[in-house]
Structures are given as C-alpha cells and as structure tokens.
Amino acid sequence: MGQINNEFGMKWLYTIIVLMLAVQLQAQNDAPFKKKPVLPDFQIRKLDSTLFFRSKLPAGKPVVLVYFIPECGHCQNEAKALADSLALVDKAVYLWVSFHPLPAIATFAKQYQLADRPQVIFGRDEAYTLPSYFKVRYLPFVVVFNAKHQIVQVYEGGAYVKEIAEQLQHLP
Template sequence: MKYLCLIFFVACLSAGCKEDKVQEPYKTGMEGQLLPDIVIQMADSVSYFHTAAATAGKPQLLFYYSPTCPYCRAQMRDMINHLEKWDDHQIYVVTNADLASMKKFTDYFKLSQQKGIIYGRDTGSVIAKKYHLMGVPFTATFDENKNLKAAYVGRLNAKSLLSIQ
C-alpha cells in the first residue's frame, strides 16, 4: 500500500511539472490601460528611449528581467529562438539592474544584433512600481494602440510564449 501511495504521489507531482500548459495571465487590474512612459537608458549609458515616443500601430511586447535570474535567462533564450514569431511587434527588454550587469546580459544574448528589440535600463523603476511586481521575469503584451492586453509573472514556457499575439 505504501508503494502504491508513493507511485500515485510521484505521478501527480510529475503531471504538475509538465510544460505543455499555456500559462494564465496575471491580473494586474490595469488591462486596457496605456503602456506607461518608461525612460529606457540605452547600453551606451548616454542615450535614452521613451516608450511614449513609440509609434502606435504595432503590437508591443515588454520583457522585464533581472540579469542574474536563471528563469529570466531561460525565457530570454526561448524568446531569441522564436524571435520571428514577433516580427510585427516592438519588443522592449528592460531591467532596473546596474548598467554593467545589463550589458553582460545583453551581450550574452547578442541583443544588439536583433532587429526590433529596444533594450536597456528602466532608470525610474516605472515597471516595478506601476505593476506592483514582486518578482521577475515579467512579460506584458500591448495591442497596436499600446493598451495592456495581458501580463505574466514568472517564466513562460515555450508553448505560452508562442501563444502570445
């Protein structure tokens, strides 16, 4: 009987660890609201990009990460491997970590060679404050009018990533 219970427990545990489910969005209470104006300090440390200046008419994907987070690194790897999926999106890859750590992360993933990605530092921690984040990675999608469609906290598996439109 002990062995039967142990087998049942292991089967239940392994069924919950599968990556075949699409992750449910995190309810921020801000769905439908505009993308906040995030001042992104670029890797050269002197240039800045304002998300408010981004042209509407193109869906937007925001990926907020910590350079030392293994889940962020895994998700970034998956995103890079499926980048063609978001050819029609403006992608922001943003952190509030120090410039040196951000540069290591962006150099490792060769973000400067990727078309359509704006990356840098959220110098005012706007994202963490606006969405009351308690952890990373944080992924948010915005429609072509820059209104929040869905947000996700935690690493998105490949199936969840590919379901983002």
C-alpha cells in the first residue's frame, strides 16, 4: 500500500512540475505588447527611401497598424476594402508595414491607390521590430491604437473596415 501511495505521489509531483514549466514557457512566449500595450518605438523606410519613426506620427491622432505581405491574398483584400472605404476611417493614420523589399511594397500601395493618400504611410521594417514586438503569426495583422498610441484592439488575420471604423468612432 505504501508503494502505491508513493507512486501516486511521484506522478502527482511530476504532473505539477510539468504544469509549472508549461506556465513558465507560456509566459516567456507572450508577446511584449501584452505587457506594455502601446505602439513601440520603430523605424521604417518609407517608399521614398526616407526613414520614418514613431515620433513623426501626428500627435493626437489614432493609428491603425497593418503588418502585411504584398503577395498575401487576405492583405490584398484588406487594402482593397480600405481603399473603397477610406472616408469611414479618415480620422486615423494608417501605417502599412512589411519586411518585403520596397519595390514590392510600392507596387502594392499603387495597385490599391493608397500610395498618395496623406493619412496612409507605407514602409519597410528592416529591423523586424514590429513583428517581433507583436509576435505576428497571421496576416494581415491589424492593431488599432488610440490618440495616445495605446492599443485598443488587435486583429490577427485581418479586420473588416466597418469594425475598425466602429473602434475609431468610439475613441475620444
């Protein structure tokens, strides 16, 4: 009988240790934005090859970050929907960021007629800062920030323009 209790105790102890390790590994895998839910400092290269920093974003305006790949079908749908409904979300600055080469990003921006929109900024994240900070897994990865650049909503795999418009309407 003592041996059965000892085996049960060892199995219980082993289970607890495995669970503790799993919790610790999960905590290490949490994206940094979950600990600090703000738009991080970043540097992107814009279509004209100039550098753009977080500090250059217009003060007091919400930001919608879209991390994308030009060849991604869902990203293309997101761009088309935005281009068709830009008036719904004109109170925000749109930041479209990719790690792909600038010529591919420029072609994408022109294809969806977003390149010349004053509230839309396209750029290349050469340091891979944003996907690392957000631990991007699905594209397009969309984040809505309020005017203080705090996270309001995260959409993995894209968002409907109407959803984004509703988020922006509820912001002060």
